[in-house]
Amino acid sequence: MMVDSFILKEGVDPSDYKSSDLTTDCYYVYLEDGSIDLARGSTVGIFDMFYDKKKTITRMKLANGSLNPKLNKPNI
Numbered sequence: 797m798m799v800d801s802f803i804l805k806e807g808v809d810p811s812d813y814k815s816s817d818l819t820t821d822c823y824y825v826y827l828e829d830g831s832i833d834l835a836r837g838s839t840v841g842i843f844d845m846f847y848d849k850k851k852t853i854t855r856m857k858l859a860n861g862s863l864n865p866k867l868n869k870p871n872i
Contacts, residue, residue: 800837800841801835801836801837801838801841801842801844801845802835802836802837802845803833803834803835803845804822804833804834804835804836804870804872805833805834805872806831806833807831807832807833808824808832808833808834809832810824810832810857810859813834813859813872815859815860815861815862816861816862816863817861817863817870817871817872818834818859818860818861818862818863818870818871818872819836819861819863819864819865819868819869819870820861820862820863820864820865821836821837821838821861821865822834822835822836822858822859822861822870823835823836823837823839823842823856823857823858823859824856824857824858824859825842825846825853825855825856826853826854826855826856826857827846827851827852827853827854828851828852828853828854834859834870834872836865836870839856842856843856
């Protein structure tokens, strides 16, 4: 089953979010322009989504969420 990847919020500061509010499939996506987006999904799906938008990813970091993505949504 293919899980859709999507951007939860653009231009975030990772220190503003607690891991207890995020699901385990949330990632901080660091972009070439210096901004950071919060995205949810698989790493490949997130990469493909940003590639299609012509945005260059410099780094992806797991947000260390603790909520089960099948049962919960991120509290952002």
